[in-house]
Amino acid sequence: MVLFWICTVVLLLTGIGVIASRQPVHSVIGLIVNFTALAVVFLTLSADFLAMMQIIIYAGAILVLFLFVITLLTVGNEPVERGPSRLSFQTAPSVAAGLAALALLALGVRNAQPSAGIALPADFGSVASFGLQLLTTHLFAFEVTAFILLVAVIGVVLMAGRKEVRF
Amino acid sequence: MSGTLTTVPFTILFLPLFGTIVIAFVCPRFHRVAAAIIANLAIFGSFLLTVILALTVWRLPPAAQAFTVKYPPAWAAHPQFWAHIPPLTISFELRIDPLALVWMLIVTGVGFLIHLYSIGYMAESKNYRTFFAYMNLFVFTMLVLVMAGNFLWLLVGWGGVGLASYLLIGFDTDRPAAVAAARKALILNVIGDVGIMLALFLMYAHFGSLSYKEVFANVTSAGPAALNWIGIWLLLGAVAKSAQLPLQTWLPDAMEGPTPVSALIHAATMVTAGVYLIARAHPIYDHAPLAAQTVAIVGCATALFAATIGCVQYDIKRVLAYSTMSQIGYMVLAVGVGAYAAGTFHFVTHAFFKALLFMAAGIVIHNLSGEQDTRKMGGLAKRMPLAFSTFLAGTLAITGIFPFAGFFSKDAILDQLLRLHHPALWFFATLTALLTAFYMFRLVFLTFFSGAYRGEHEPHAARSGTMALPAVLLAVLSLVGGWLVLPGHDAVTSALASTFADRSTLESMADFNWPLSLGTLALAVVGFLAAYALYERAPQMRERLRTTLRPVRALLMNAYYFDTIYHWLFEVPAYTVASDFARYVDPEGIAGVTTGLARTTVHLGDTMRGWETGYLRRYGLSMLVGVVLILAYYLYVAHQGAALGAR
Amino acid sequence: MQIPVGDYLAVSAALFITGAVGFLLRRNPITMLMAIELMWNAGNIAFAAFARSFVDMSGQIFVFIVITVAAAEAAIALAIVVMVFRRRPHVDVDDISIMRG
Incomplete structure (x- = not known):
């Protein structure tokens, strides 16, 4: 319980930090902390395997990719937001729309039904049951995901590997 | 059914169309004569097959003489291959019976002779191939008309x-008069087409079918009022096609077409389609006395009307056109009173002698380099003996001089009128016979006698075997054609019997009323003598008559001012309305609406385009706003649902 | 001790809106991509919470698939960013607006 609320605070704070910091590197660090807290949240939901994945794939792989791109391309650059904005009528409506959406979601969440109260099986969220479900019930989704990854790999190689870019 | 009876009609029908296609698409590579040869062969083939078919059919027992063939025969049991809108099925079917066969024989037979004649007559035409392609097309469509097995194909x-x-008619496209005449003919004919369409709608409403067989079998299931309406609308079609009152004005103008066209289409075949239609639809008219009576009156009025006009006209082809109108009036009169056999018989003889008259007139016109005004002819009897003798044969036939064809066929109609108790119609028809004799002999005298030649150009005596042969053949036919009906022997009625088998009475023409025939003959002679007196013996009397009857003459010269009346009644208002529409309604009203719509669309597009900035973040904002709205909507619905559930 | 599912959803909503607003306000493409990652993860919390709530592994499987797709998305988006940065070192997303209608 306490763990959950600590994680919540960390999640929200680092989330704001991610979108607020001037330097992308700071954002990535915020994001790493955010994802770690998220893994703990998964643990409180008895999703052990997901927590591992969250750390390994997200914090480990994707964010490292972000870091690479940042260090390779933008080190020493002035933060983008120093220059004048082109979109004059963007900030206020965005914040307003965000707050409105938040309010509506809160309204919706308030109506959420309490849990069914079914007793959890012992192996809920374990690697074994997860693997069993993934490769039997959800085999098709699994295969499609594999295909999407393949397409993404090909696309990335095509785009990033090109010498000259024209747009 | 034997194979001959299915394949032969099909071949007869499509041979001329085949000719058209070959001439139009294959012939341009060959010499122009090839077109003429192909056209003639196609029609001749059709004619030969028709003769074979006719001989076959007439040898069958009467009950088997009338039959319907559906094409292709294998599809007969599968209506869904055709226009199939239950309960209506329209398949491609041909109706072969004696009535159709008579018409087919004339269309292909006389048609062939006129094709032959055209070889010489059209020799100098630039569009030789086009002419023959059109002529073959005409024969094809005419065969569709007479061979059709249902009313829809008849309409086609x-x-x-x-x-x-x-x-x-508009073949000489460089002459404005010809083009105008063509347009006039088409418009007036379309009025008739609309009439037939209305009749078809009524038939569909009352019988649920358009096939001859089914309509005629159930004819009594519709009330007399409905049948009268069907009859009247069919009559409208017949009136337009056969140039009867009041839609007759196109036929004299149609003489702008080449003479073979006048002979084939506007004398021998097409204009008699109205007669065919009424004879074909006889079960309807037999049960629609009012419509039938109207038919007879229209025919009689037209016969008299056209004959009076014929007495004063000078254009040789126009006189013949009015005489055609008048003779078709006889036929319409005959079929109107129920003397179908007499009407058909007159159609046959008329096709012979009227085609002959046009051919002879064509030879005269051809040799005078296109001159048609009889005031510039005269004294041609010696210069053109062939034209004269054939024209004279035709004249004797049309005026009903014994033993030429007209004597038998016209007398048959007059005789039937009396037998069927129509004395008033008989009186006017007889009067018309007198007038016919007068104006036809007047034409003969004006053209071939009445002193010396009055034209400027010396006539050249171009002789063409292909022009002379058909004329001579038709002259012989004009003589012997009438002998189909002799005292005590009526080949026409007995041949047609199976078509009219449903009628309890089809009056035979074999029983001659000799006093009547001789009386009519005497009237014809009176007409001849009057013409002789006025145009040969006493021109001064003609002058005096002309002065006394000036208003009548003006009336007749202008064909009772029908064209003028129509001009003021229809053309002027139509033009006024149309020009007003063109000036005000179209640019302001219709164009206003359409351009307004276009402008609104453009404005809308411009407005929408402003949102398409290309800025990713703007799109994102739009999405978020959309999310907010959808959320609000769902929460509202959920709230409503909760409220409903609470209640 | 069970934490109510509504609490998880509230966290999820807050995190999602944080990401969305960040996406709309920032102009550095890399930061925008990170905002998108935040939104993915907010969705994941909701999935996992529901999986727990309904005792159904399908929600967890879905989270797994989302992670995979997010990885693919991040790879492609970063490839695009790399292309853009090669062209010019200083990038504002608002400069890349040539695809407007």
């Missing part, structure tokens, strides 16, 4: 002959 042929007639 009906419209088709109108089209072919339009193309051929």
Whole structure:
């Protein structure tokens, strides 16, 4: 319980930090902390395997990719937001729309039904049951995901590997 | 059913169309004569097959003489291959019976002779191939008309002959008069097409079918009022096609077409389609006395009307056109009173002698380099003996001089009128016979006698075997054609019997009323003598008569001012309305609406385009706003649902 | 001790809106991509919470698939960013607006 609320605070704070910091590197660090807290949240939901994945794939792989791109391309650059904005009528409506959406979601969440109260099986969220479900019930989704990854790999190689870019 | 009876009609029908296609698409590579040869062969083939078919059919027992063939025969049991809108099925079917066969024989037979004649007559034409292609097309459409097995195909042929007639009247596209005449013919004919369409709608409403067989079998299931309406609308079609009152004005103008066209279409075949239609639809008219009576009156009025006009006209082809109108009036009168056999018989003889008259007139016109005004002719009897003798044969036939064809066929109609108790109609028809004799002999005297030649150009005596042969053949036919009906022997009625088997009475023409025939003959002689007196013996009397009857003459010269009346009644208002529409309604009203719509669309597009900035973040904002709205909507619905559930 | 599912959803909503607003306000493409990652993860919390709530592994499987797709998305988006940065070192997303209608 306490763990959950600590994680919540960390999640929200680092989330704001991610979108607020001037330097992308700071954002990535915020994001790493955010994802770690998220893994703990998964643990409180008895999703052990997901927590591992969250750390390994997200914090480990994707964010490292972000870091690479940042260090390779933008080190020493002035933060983008120093220059004048082109979109004059963007900030206020965005914040307003965000707050409105938040309010509506809160309204919706308030109506959420309490849990069914079914007793959890012992192996809920374990690697074994997860693997069993993934490769039997959800085999098709699994295969499609594999295909999407393949397409993404090909696309990335095509785009990033090109010498000259024209747009 | 034997194979001959299915394949032969099909071949007869499509041979001329085949000719058209070959001439139009294959012939341009060959010499122009090839077109003429192909056209003639196609029609001749059709004619030969028709003769074979006719001999076969007439040898069958009467009950088997009338039959319907559906094409292709294998599809007969599968209506869904055709236009199939239950309960209506319209398949491609041909009706072969004696009535159709008579018409087919004339269309292909006389048609072939006129094709032959055209070889010489059209020799100098630039569009030789086009002419023969059109002529073959005409024969095809006319065959569709007479061979059709249901009213829809009849209408197809009906419209088709109108089209072919339009193309051929306006054949000399560089003469505005010809083009105007073609347009006039087409428009007036389309009025008739609309009439037939209305009749078809009524038939569909009352019988649920358009096939001859089914309509005629159930004819009594519709009330007399409905049948009268069907009859009247069919009559409208017949009136337009056969140039009867009041839609007759196109026929004299149609003489702008080449003379073979006048002979084939506007004398021998197409204009008699109205007679065919009424004879074909006889079960309807037999149960629609009012419509039938109207038919007879229209025919009689037209016969008299056209004959009076014929007495004063000078254009040789126009006189013949009015005489055609008048003779068709006889036929319509005959079929109107129920003397179908007499009407058909007159159609046959008329096809012979009227085609002959046009051919002879064509030879005269050809040799005078296109001159048609009889005031510039005269004294041609010695210069053109062939034209004269054939024209004279035709005149004797049309005026009903014994033993030429007209004597028998016209007398048959007059005789039937009395037998069927129509004395008033008989009186006017007899009067018309007198007038016919007068104006036809007047034409003979004006053209071939009445002193010396009055034209400026010396006539050249171009002789063409292909022009002379058909004329001579038709002259012989004009003589012997009438002998189908002799005292005590009536080949026409007995041949047609199976078509009219449903009628309890089809009056035989074999029983001659000799006093009547001789009386009519005497009237014809009176007409001849009057013409002789006025145009040969006493020109001064003609002058005096002309002065005394000036208003009548003006009336007749202008064909009772029908064209003028129509001009003021229809053309002027139509033009006024149309020009007003063009000036005000179209640019302001209709164009206003359409351009307004276009402008609104452009404005809308411009407005929408402003949102398409290309800025990713703007799109994102739009999405978020959309999310907010959708959320709000769902929460609202959920709230409503909760409120409903609470209640 | 069970934490109510509504609490998880509230966290998820807050995190999602944080990401969305960040996406709309920032102009550095890399930061925008990170905002998108935040939104993915907010969705994941909701999935996992529901999986727990309904005792159904399908929600967890879905989270797994989302992670995979997010990885693919991040790879492609970063490839695009790399292309853009090669062209010019200083990038504002608002400069890349040539695809407007």
